[in-house]
Amino acid sequence: DAGITQSPRYKITETGRQVTLMCHQTWSHSYMFWYRQDLGHGLRLIYYSAAADITDKGEVPDGYVVSRSKTENFPLTLESATRSQTSVYFCASKQGGFTDTQYFGPGTRLTVL
Amino acid sequence: RKEVEQDPGPFNVPEGATVAFNCTYSNSASQSFFWYRQDCRKEPKLLMSVYSSGNEDGRFTAQLNRASQYISLLIRDSKLSDSATYLCVVIQQGATNKLIFGTGTLLAVQP
Numbered sequence: 001d002a003g004i005t006q007s008p009r010y011k012i013t014e015t016g017r018q019v020t021l022m023c024h025q026t027w028s029h030s031y032m033f034w035y036r037q038d039l040g041h042g043l044r045l046i047y048y049s050a051a052a053d054i055t056d057k058g059e060v061p062d063g064y065v066v067s068r069s070k071t072e073n074f075p076l077t078l079e080s081a082t083r084s085q086t087s088v089y090f091c092a093s094k095q096g097g098f099t100d101t102q103y104f105g106p107g108t109r110l111t112v113l
Numbered sequence: 114r115k116e117v118e119q120d121p122g123p124f125n126v127p128e129g130a131t132v133a134f135n136c137t138y139s140n141s142a143s144q145s146f147f148w149y150r151q152d153c154r155k156e157p158k159l160l161m162s163v164y165s166s167g168n169e170d171g172r173f174t175a176q177l178n179r180a181s182q183y184i185s186l187l188i189r190d191s192k193l194s195d196s197a198t199y200l201c202v203v204i205q206q207g208a209t210n211k212l213i214f215g216t217g218t219l220l221a222v223q224p
Binding site (some may be wrong): 031033040041042043044047048050056058059090101102104105106 | 118152153156157158159200210211212214215216217
């Protein structure tokens with residue numbers, strides 16, 4: 001049982017390039033989330049999705065685009081990467097109720113030069 | 114002011130010691146509270162939920178003080194394997210799908 005996976009695990013790109021980070025979960029969880037983690041800020045929510053074709057903004061959505069055409073996948077795209085988007089990105093999922101545990105993927109370490 | 118604040122540490126303690134972390138939250142409408150654990154360069158994992166009556170899981174005890182708006186985590190008989198960053202997490206009323214994370218407290222248990 002793979003659980004929740006992210007790819008790539010490490011990525012180096014240049015300013016202005018488009019980058020897509022992939023997230024895949026095998027639990028058929030309804031909810032999926034994208035966070036970024038930076039020193040001094042903790043984890044901050046970028047976008048989340050309650051179901052296929054339903055997405056909503058989190059705390060720091062600017063510069064990011066998401067889609068969810070299938071329940072199991074939730075890709076995050078940086079349309080034109082900036083140095084301030086250098087970060088560790090975590091995808092998470094949960095089944096439903098607000099007390100349900102969020103399970104996190106292993107993270108993608110992105111560096112924008 | 115940050116919504117969830119934690120002492121970043123590091124807390125350096127010897128094996129077998131008891132250590133306590135506190136976390137304060139600014140929004141009185143916060144309704145659910147958790148402690149997550151994050152090992153170096155790994156993903157966060159749920160350690161335990163925090164209930165109003167307090168709760169215990171083995172060597173770990175979590176408590177909530179709504180009047181003062183803080184939660185605490187007590188670790189007894191520290192093990193080397195407890196070394197990690199402990200994240201305080203809050204869910205606010207009306208935003209039940211949004212976890213709000215503190216920046217974490219780093220614990221280093223020394224042999």
